[in-house]
Structures are given as structure tokens and as C-alpha cells.
Amino acid sequence: MESLDLTLFGLAIFLFAGWCFNWFLHVLAILYGKWKLHRPTPAVPPEDLPGISVLKPLVGVDPHLFENLESFFTLKYPAFELLFCIQDEMDGALMVVKSLCQKYPNVDAKLFLGGKKVGVNPKINNMSIGYEAAKYDLIMISDSGLKMAPDTLLDMALTLTDKVGLVHQMPYACSRKGIASHLEKVYFGSQHAKMYLCADVFRINCTTGMSCLMRKHVVEEAGGLKEFGHYLAEDYFLGQAFLDRGWRVKISSHTAMQNSGMYSISQHHNRLVRWMKLRTAMLPLTMFLEPVSQCMVMGALVSWAVTYLFDWSPLMFFLGHVLVWFLLDYLQIKVIENKPLPFSKFEYIVCWFLNELSYLALIVQSHIDSTISWRGKRFRLRWGGYVEEMHTKQTV
Numbered sequence: 001m002e003s004l005d006l007t008l009f010g011l012a013i014f015l016f017a018g019w020c021f022n023w024f025l026h027v028l029a030i031l032y033g034k035w036k037l038h039r040p041t042p043a044v045p046p047e048d049l050p051g052i053s054v055l056k057p058l059v060g061v062d063p064h065l066f067e068n069l070e071s072f073f074t075l076k077y078p079a080f081e082l083l084f085c086i087q088d089e090m091d092g093a094l095m096v097v098k099s100l101c102q103k104y105p106n107v108d109a110k111l112f113l114g115g116k117k118v119g120v121n122p123k124i125n126n127m128s129i130g131y132e133a134a135k136y137d138l139i140m141i142s143d144s145g146l147k148m149a150p151d152t153l154l155d156m157a158l159t160l161t162d163k164v165g166l167v168h169q170m171p172y173a174c175s176r177k178g179i180a181s182h183l184e185k186v187y188f189g190s191q192h193a194k195m196y197l198c199a200d201v202f203r204i205n206c207t208t209g210m211s212c213l214m215r216k217h218v219v220e221e222a223g224g225l226k227e228f229g230h231y232l233a234e235d236y237f238l239g240q241a242f243l244d245r246g247w248r249v250k251i252s253s254h255t256a257m258q259n260s261g262m263y264s265i266s267q268h269h270n271r272l273v274r275w276m277k278l279r280t281a282m283l284p285l286t287m288f289l290e291p292v293s294q295c296m297v298m299g300a301l302v303s304w305a306v307t308y309l310f311d312w313s314p315l316m317f318f319l320g321h322v323l324v325w326f327l328l329d330y331l332q333i334k335v336i337e338n339k340p341l342p343f344s345k346f347e348y349i350v351c352w353f354l355n356e357l358s359y360l361a362l363i364v365q366s367h368i369d370s371t372i373s374w375r376g377k378r379f380r381l382r383w384g385g386y387v388e389e390m391h392t393k394q395t396v
């Protein structure tokens with residue numbers, strides 16, 4: 001009996017300590033975000049800036065593709081080339097790129113069709129020819145759904161100092177109409193940003209491949225881009241390859257502004273489930289840490305702990321916990337948005353609860369099957385982050 005008491009006491013202390021640490025992370029993320037993000041970009045003589053090859057892997061057209069790609073033609077940076085990679089010659093994205101090339105004939109832009117099969121990851125396959133043709137040592141991988149501010153490439157290049165090998169942008173989202181867009185902002189501005197900013201402080205690899213600038217010669221030392229084609233989460237492994245070679249990996253002070261013209265709650269959720277599956281396969285520890293670091297789960301566990309330790313009312317404690325979390329998330333989103341929020345306080349309440357509650361269901365869903373669907377292809381995930389493509393049998 002005594003050993004059971006001791007175990008419960010130890011567990012309660014552990015949960016309470018984890019809870020205190022969680023508030024530390026919350027406050028740290030807000031303060032670090034305030035300090036790190038949205039810094040004015042200094043003026044630098046153009047001759048001091050290295051050239052950059054920007055790889056744009058494209059699949060399909062959405063209503064915002066033209067404006068998103070156009071934002072790359074209007075970047076304020078002295079020397080860059082745009083390398084558009086389109087895997088299917090019949091893809092409508094081809095017309096969009098061609099019309100932009102006609103509109104901006106002075107921008108150095110090239111088109112690569114068909115890709116090259118170097119591995120399983122279709123994004124890597126798509127980018128492979130463009131990657132080989134890149135004329136600068138600095139390459140930037142930039143997903144199709146991003147809209148970039150004119151000075152962001154400069155900010156990223158300035159963050160890439162001597163010891164830094166890779167600079168990535170923390171994902172966030174442009175303001176669009178509707179609850180799906182607000183939900184996306186609440187997710188990327190709250191729980192995702194908290195972990196992302198803290199990971200950057202503690203130098204934990206959290207590289208997200210939607211927008212990252214890196215030194216090509218280091219990728220070559222690691223075996224070239226094709227080495228990362230074995231994984232779907234090529235971004236995490238790219239970041240790790242830089243860290244393993246003694247380089248620093250840092251975030252830019254500009255967030256990655258996702259602006260896909262096709263967005264819905266179910267698309268957002270499918271993507272989060274896909275990412276969770278990748279994390280679980282690469283870093284199995286996240287399978288346990290992620291659920292307990294959720295507001296509601298942590299609140300329930302620590303309510304038990306404080307009742308056991310201090311005889312506090314579990315219900316009052318739980319409600320107080322949720323309220324403080326909710327308010328800190330609001331402060332966090334305001335820091336990341338850096339201008340008036342595009343939704344009302346009521347919409348924030350709805351989206352915050354929707355995010356917190358649906359995320360728990362998504363965690364469960366992510367463990368139900370280990371296959372991944374991505375842009376019409378299916379993959380089977382293996383421990384370690386390896387993947388195999390699943391081919392459906394053709395019937396005649």
C-alpha cells in the first residue's frame with residue numbers, strides 16, 4: 001500500500017512539475033516571438049548579398065496560385081533565380097508560370113518539367129532537375145501555397161550568417177475569408193507557434209520544409225537532395241543533416257505566409273494528421289508527449305495531481321487552467337499576427353475550442369492507420385520516417 005502511495009505521490013509531483021514547465025514554455029514563446037519576429041530588415045549594399053536559387057515545386061492550380069507566384073517575381077533582392085518545377089506536363093500551373101514569365105521578362109525564371117525519380121518523396125522528385133540546375137550555392141525550397149513579402153528573402157539571407165547553414169520560416173497563414181482560415185491561424189499562431197519558437201530557443205530541430213534557405217554544398221556533402229527522397233519528412237532530415245555537420249539552423253524573423261486558395265477545415269485536419277504520422281514515425285517520443293502537452297489533457301491530469309497533493313477543487317483548477325491557457329494563446333497569436341486580428345473575439349473563442357477539441361480526435365485518428373495520402377498518392381510509413389509508395393492494382 002505504501003509503495004502505491006509513493007508511486008501516486010511521485011506521479012502527481014511529476015505532473016505538477018511538467019505543468020509548471022508548460023507555463024514557462026508558454027511565456028517563453030510569447031517573449032521570444034515578440035523579440036524575434038517582425039524585425040525591420042536592414043538595408044544592405046546589393047554587392048554584399050549572395051545569389052539565391054529559389055525552387056518552386058508545383059502541383060495543380062488553385063485560385064491564389066497566380067498572386068502567390070507573382071509575389072516571388074516582385075521580391076526585393078539583388079540576385080535570384082526562380083526555378084519552377086512541374087511534375088506533370090498537363091498541369092494547369094504551367095500556364096500560370098508562363099504568363100508570369102511574360103509579365104516579368106527581366107526576372108531570371110526557368111521551368112523544369114517532369115521531375116526525376118530519385119526516391120519516394122514526390123516533392124523531392126519534382127524538384128530534382130531544378131536542384132541540379134541551380135546556379136547559386138544558396139538554394140531556397142519554397143512551397144507553392146506561399147505568398148512572400150518583398151523583403152523576406154533579404155531577411156532570410158541576412159539570418160544565414162557564417163555559422164548558420166539553414167534558415168527556415170515558422171509557418172503561419174495569410175488572412176482569408178471564413179472559419180477554416182481563422183482556424184488555421186489559431187492553430188499555427190497558438191500551439192504550433194509555441195512549440196516552434198521554443199524549439200528554436202533550445203536548438204531542437206523543427207525544420208519545416210515549406211520555406212527554407214540552405215547551403216547547397218552542405219546538402220551535397222550529405223549526398224545531395226536525392227538522399228532525402230527516402231523520407232516524406234525530407235525537411236526534418238535536411239535540418240538534421242546541417243546540425244550533424246556542425247551548422248546552426250535558425251528561424252527567420254518573417255513567418256511563412258500560407259495562402260492557398262483551396263482551404264477547408266477537413267483539408268487542414270488531413271494535413272495535421274499527415275504531419276502527426278510523420279512525427280510519430282520519425283520521433284516516437286512525440287507520440288506520448290504530444291497528447292499530454294494538449295491543454296485539455298494536461299488540465300485533466302494536473303487537476304487530479306493538485307487534488308491529490310493539495311486537496312484543491314479539481315473543477316475550479318481545470319477551469320482556471322483552461323482560461324489562462326486560452327488567454328496566453330490569444331497573446332501569442334497577437335504577437336505573431338503583429339496587426340489587428342482578422343477575426344472577432346467570439347470567432348476566436350469558437351476556433352480555439354474547435355482547435356483544442358478536434359486536435360485530440362486527430363491524435364487518435366493519426367494512430368489508426370499508418371498510411372499517408374498526399375496529393376493523390378498513397379504511402380506506407382515505416383519507423384524511422386522511411387516510406388514506400390503504395391500502388392493500387394490496375395484492373396483491365
Ligand SMILES: CCCCCCCC/C=C\CCCCCCCC(=O)N[C@@H](CO)[C@H](O)/C=C/CCCCCCCCCCCCC
Nearest residue numbers: 018022195198199206207208209233236275286289290293
Ligand atoms: C510540458 C511540455 C512538454 C513539451 C513536449 C512537446 C512535444 C510536442 C510534440 C510535437 C509538437 C511539435 C509541433 C512542431 C511542429 C512540427 C510541424 C511538423 O510536423 N512538420 C513536419 C512536416 O513539415 C516536419 O516533417 C517535421 C518537423 C520536425 C518535428 C519536430 C517535432 C519536435 C518538436 C519539439 C518541440 C519541443 C519544444 C520544447 C522543448 C523543451
Ligand SMILES: O=c1ccn([C@@H]2O[C@H](COP(=O)(O)OP(=O)(O)O[C@H]3OC[C@@H](O)[C@H](O)[C@H]3O)[C@@H](O)[C@H]2O)c(=O)[nH]1
Nearest residue numbers: 057058059122123126143144209210232233234235375
Ligand atoms: O506530389 C507532390 C506533392 C507535393 N508537391 C509540392 O510539395 C509542396 C508541399 O505540398 P503541400 O502543400 O501539399 O503539403 P504540406 O504543406 O503539408 O507540405 C509539408 O509537409 C510535408 C513536407 O515534406 C513538406 O516539405 C512540407 O512543406 C508544394 O509545393 C507541392 O507543390 C510536389 O511537388 N509533388
